[in-house]
Amino acid sequence: MIQQIAILGCGLIGSSWATFFASQGFRTKLYDIDPATSQRGTQQAEDNLQKLVELEALSEEKLEEAISNLLPVKSLEELLCDCDYVQESVLEDYDVKADLYREMETFLSNRTIIASSSSGLLMSRMQQALEHPQRSLIAHPFNPPHLIPLVELVPGKQTSRETIETVRDFFLQLGKQPVLLKKEVPGHIANRLAAALWREALSLLDDDVASLEDIDTALCSGPGLRWALMGQHLIYELGGGVGGYDHFIETIGSSFSTYWEDMQTWSQIPESAKKKAIEGTSPLFEKRTREEWLAWRDEKLIKIQQILEE
Ligand SMILES: NC(=O)c1ccc[n+]([C@@H]2O[C@H](COP(=O)([O-])OP(=O)(O)OC[C@H]3O[C@@H](n4cnc5c(N)ncnc54)[C@H](O)[C@@H]3O)[C@@H](O)[C@H]2O)c1
Structure with missing residues (x-):
């Protein structure tokens, strides 16, 4: 069961994902390699939550809880130590993501799912960096993820059926609109x-x-x-x-x-x-x-x- 979320990369997309998961009641840790971006991303997520209240898309009563769900951390280890689901939203670059995946795996339990926000890279290539590639896939949002329901699920060659089902059910429960690609293509659908x-x-x-x-x-x-x-x-x-x-x-x-x-x-x-x-x-x-x-x-x-x- 997915309970603890890790947001890896707190730029435009990471901070919006954090808004979404925190507003849905999940403890959501945030980490960026740049500490200033980590803080800025957390602040952005707080501002987004506040705006959701103003737009009557989040109740005033839930705001405080949602903000308290946002937990910026200072290291990758702290981010990943007890998480069930990582939403990776770092730079769109094979080498950056692969290096990071190698490093991440040292801190992850083998039940943790790694979902990449990648806009168009191939998961099969990225998951070559992992010792447990079966638990990784692409979960590509549309900007801003806290407001747009589409999530494109793109398994790599080594992604397990169980991972696909778990992530699809997870997003369905949260009111998202997941679509599943039958094969990988650059740029998804x-x-x-x-x-x-x-x-x-x-x-x-x-x-x-x-x-x-x-x-x-x-x-x-x-x-x-x-x-x-x-x-x-x-x-x-x-x-x-x-x-x-x-x-x-x-x-x-x-x-x-x-x-x-x-x-x-x-x-x-x-x-x-x-x-x-x-x-x-x-x-x-x-x-x-x-x-x-x-x-x-x-x-x-x-x-x-x-x-x-x-
Ligand atoms: N911008 C969009 O409209 C959009 C939409 C959907 C998906 N995406 C995807 O989301 C991902 C992020 O895009 P973005 O627009 O948020 O980029 P961004 O540049 O705003 O944010 C990327 C963040 O990743 C951080 N980062 C880089 N290397 C890191 C590492 N090793 N560890 C931790 N943090 C690291 C950077 O410091 C930066 O803050 C990309 O894969 C992109 O394709 C982007």
């Missing part, structure tokens, strides 16, 4: 979809088809609204009318070939696209500061999910 879309969003900008703001509006005021409800396959099944997906593929699907033929296929972001993207976001900050955008995002994310739960 959601980031591959995001990567395809992002390349096109950058290409449209680079080719001066529209402004950055209009490209983003075309997404969030159109398909984005439907995506909160249903995925691409169901959308196009319904888009085919009474003929369903079959009809959609045979008719509208063929015109998509014209678009695909016209699309860029680069795998390195062109310098010109980088420049336009970075310059193009500045007007957005005339409307709201970064902090205001984040607060706005979090408030709307909670409201959307409340509607979906109705």
Whole structure:
């Protein structure tokens, strides 16, 4: 049974995971190789919890308990000595993660599960560093993990069935939406979809088809609204009318070939696209500061999910 959580790496994702587990009533230790980040991450998690109360996503009575669940520690040994589940959220780099896994294992009991937040690395490669690889897998969240329900579970070749089941049941019990990959691919599911879309969003900008703001509006005021409800396959099944997906593929699907033929296929972001993207976001900050955008995002994310739960 998972009771004691260890957050390894307290940057953007680690601090948000800590918020989530602490709000769910788990004793949650936090450690970062950089002591200042460890403190900052803990403070960030506290601030997140406070904001959850303001947004009525956490009750005032549970706030104190949730904050007391956050326990920053000073060493890896202290972090891991009595934990059941480690959510590793350190730098996205094979060598950094592998070195860390080797070191971690000296402090872990062999029942402890190691879950990596990795956005797109392969677990089979990372778990080669472990003597007990069967208890490791990827549990990839979407930012911010304390507000977005998706968790992509990606087993490596040596991950045991028991580990997969335990982690899947754990997240289901906590109200998350786990999806299980049948095979490993770089970027899992959601980031591959995001990567395809992002390349096109950058290409449209680079080719001066529209402004950055209009490209983003075309997404969030159109398909984005439907995506909160249903995925691409169901959308196009319904888009085919009474003929369903079959009809959609045979008719509208063929015109998509014209678009695909016209699309860029680069795998390195062109310098010109980088420049336009970075310059193009500045007007957005005339409307709201970064902090205001984040607060706005979090408030709307909670409201959307409340509607979906109705
Ligand atoms: N940023 C995102 O949107 C996002 C979303 C989902 C998953 N992820 C994944 O989460 C992980 C962390 O990403 P992030 O955006 O939080 O990065 P980040 O740079 O904000 O945080 C990484 C933290 O890891 C710490 N760290 C590095 N080596 C360490 C070690 N050996 N021991 C302990 N701490 C160490 C760093 O000091 C840093 O604070 C990555 O694997 C990333 O792919 C990121």
